[in-house]
């Protein structure tokens with residue numbers, strides 16, 4: 001993206017991209033066929049495109065540095081931005097299905113990089129359907145953390161299989177998470193909160209973090225405060241339901 | 252909606268209903284099975300006559316196109332399943348249907364665990380189901396058996412399902428270019444949650460899977476065929492791609508500059524011969540088969556030769572062999588052919604001579620085990636008009652493309668679809 005293009009959509013007062021240029025549909029159907037490019041395999045992910053600071057030239061995949069955090073359904077990217085400075089040496093990616101929202105996050109990150117030289121080089125975003133293409137992005141055991149913050153609830157019984165946490169999808173998440181890796185989930189929809197907790201609880205490769213561990217983890221505090229959706233819920237005084245689980249070795 | 256083909260919408264195109272004829276051979280070549288449309292035909296080679304299938308539920312056994320047939324490794328069990336959402340398990344001794352299981356969706360692939368205790372089947376929505384036959388003695392009929400979910404490819408059509416030769420893994424391949432290797436658990440009814448690897452590299456749908464393992468070699472390797480006109484060799488424990496053979500180009504079907512439509516030469520079936528030193532490969536539009544050799548110590552695949560079928564238009568839709576015989580069985584045919592009166596036509600041919608000294612060659616009809624009687628039974632009619640073969644192969648090709656190849660809308664059209672959407676505005 002050229003600089004002039006970028007400037008056009010940045011707000012004069014804040015230097016951040018203006019949301020009204022990024023109107024998007026409320027929901028995409030995750031079951032549909034896609035038209036965005038999908039990397040053939042994790043080794044085909046072009047890190048130089050996402051993290052030019054760490055990977056100055058493309059095609060050079062010798063670095064052992066890999067993406068370790070994934071924010072699934074990242075929306076407008078608030079969590080990534082908070083995590084970026086908290087874990088400045090960790091590469092993270094947001095996965096988002098809506099193209100306009102993805103474009104917004106891209107420009108938001110570029111603007112932050114411009115305004116804060118040397119910072120925000122470790123975060124990026126990709127437009128994809130996480131429910132279909134997680135194995136195309138991450139190798140076995142590559143991830144340390146996965147985030148599912150305020151996912152779409154899909155209330156109807158027949159749409160439960162569109163939920164981004166499900167018993168079968170947890171098999172894939174268990175595959176890309178290393179042993180000890182953590183899944184963070186939060187929602188303001190009680191029914192969905194119960195569903196996510198039950199899916200994790202019943203899965204043979206996940207165990208709940210203890211109260212103590214939750215308190216000690218600085219990331220837990222961000223779940224309800226760092227994202228746009230979380231802030232909206234907080235403004236309206238809504239309740240939230242979180243489930244945080246660790247990847248274990250199957251017995 | 253911007254995105255186009257939702258499999259949820261269901262397929263209404265009539266072309267999609269055309270199903271290729273299938274063939275399977277008993278592990279010791281006691282019998283050969285052919286499925287054409289909803290017709291299941293078994294020829295008992297030992298007895299020299301057609302096997303008569305018995306089903307307590309009465310006939311017809313299947314009410315819509317059969318999409319998968321499979322003998323168990325021990326040869327006691329046979330499974331048939333397809334578009335009627337019915338999975339039938341047969342005793343190969345009595346040819347009695349010992350168990351009928353209903354599926355929620357159309358069935359696209361089946362696999363039987365090597366010990367014969369579990370039957371797995373995959374549906375059009377990417378779910379693999381398992382039915383246990385633990386404690387089954389071989390002569391009773393199992394009623395009220397239900398399938399439970401084993402694993403799932405999120406909303407993709409599963410095209411092939413195989414157990415690894417050591418029984419440790421179940422391998423599932425899909426329309427989204429993905430092969431998943433999952434540990435087959437001790438209690439499969441609780442689900443198979445531990446993924447060993449994904450084999451990623453194909454750039455089109457996967458159509459078929461097969462295992463190769465040399466006799467002295469304890470390790471086995473996976474081969475896969477795809478709509479991208481390649482056959483690939485994989486290490487399933489790591490998911491590593493060991494070799495990639497552009498069989499469409501090597502067999503002289505495709506220009507290496509890609510001037511021919513790639514989809515015309517999708518690999519449709521792979522069959523291992525002689526423990527996998529040799530592979531027989533069926534390719535769309537190819538009249539015959541490609542023989543590939545697999546060098547397991549060098550971990551390479553190469554085209555050994557193309558066996559053409561002279562004097563007859565014969566593009567195999569399915570291949571079968573038994574470990575004990577050195578024969579490759581082939582069938583071509585379709586469930587129903589638009590514009591032709593023939594119903595459920597099929598043609599069976601056999602290739603022999605895979606031993607080192609010989610040249611593989613097509614066997615004359617009367618030299619096939621079972622001879623003319625077998626052909627009459629499996630083909631459904633004696634002589635078939637030449638023209639039909641080509642039309643059949645074309646129909647199968649169209650159907651496969653419609654089902655498995657993603658429709659790419661030109662960019663302008665996509666833009667237009669976006670612009671005419673009325674659900675674009677949201678509050679932030």
Ligand SMILES: C[S@@+](CC[C@H](N)C(=O)[O-])C[C@H]1O[C@@H](n2cnc3c(N)ncnc32)[C@H](O)[C@@H]1O
Pocket residue numbers: 027028030072073074075076077095096097098101128129130131132148149150151152164227228229230
């Ligand atoms: C309610 S929003 C929450 C966004 C963000 N996590 C937050 O807390 O503000 C859910 C997001 O998930 C995205 N999404 C839904 N299904 C998805 C999928 N299959 N793959 C990637 N993103 C998805 C939606 O487009 C939407 O932006």
